Amino acid sequence: MSSMTLFILFVCIIAVLFLVLNLLFAPHNPYAEKFSSFECGFHSFLGQNRSQFNVKFFIFGLCFLLFDLEITLVFPFxxxxxxxxxxxxxxxxxxxVLITLGFVYELGKGALKIESKQNTDFSSSINSTINISFIEKNSTRI
Structure with a gap:
């Protein structure tokens, strides 16, 4: 048996062994939240899982797939x-150039812009806290 065949056999045995150990010893706690879809900026509510999904996530995934294929096609060169x-x-x-033009077109059409419904504007509260602590530190030095 060649060393390469032995190596491939050894890797397959180790992979199957780890999968079996995971099935035997890993905690199994199924609940509804694990089966719900989760994406950044996508809020899932009770009863709406699997029913509505933003199409922009699908477009973003397709663009990711296309650029992965681009890497696969450029790698041999x-x-x-x-x-x-x-x-x-x-x-x-x-x-x-064709791939770059397509990417610029997607950016121009806004296909990669995903609107988030989350309120993440914490800058005003953080800046006011920093300014207050800065004033308190400097007022004690005077």
Whole structure:
């Protein structure tokens, strides 16, 4: 048996062993909140799980998938750059320009902007607290 075959067999055995140990010893506490969908900026209310979902999360996921595919397509060029000639460079540059134009178009259309319903404007309360503590520290020095 070659060392590579032994290594692959060993990795498979370790992976299955860890999965079985996880199933045996991990705590199992199912409750409704674990089955609800969670995304940043998406509030799920009782009774609305799985019924309504913002389409912008789906578009954002598709864009992520497209850019992952871009990396997959550009990687072979980066690995074999010593063998590529000017033709290969031109093809990759055209591909990158097309991907960049598509990304700029998505940004211009606002496809990647996800509106949050959460109130995260804590800056006024933090600034007032900092200013008050700064004034108190400086007033004791006078």
């Amino acid at each position: 980066a690995v074999s750059q010593s063998n590529n000639e000017i033709y290969g460079l031109i093809v990759v540059l055209i591909f990158l």
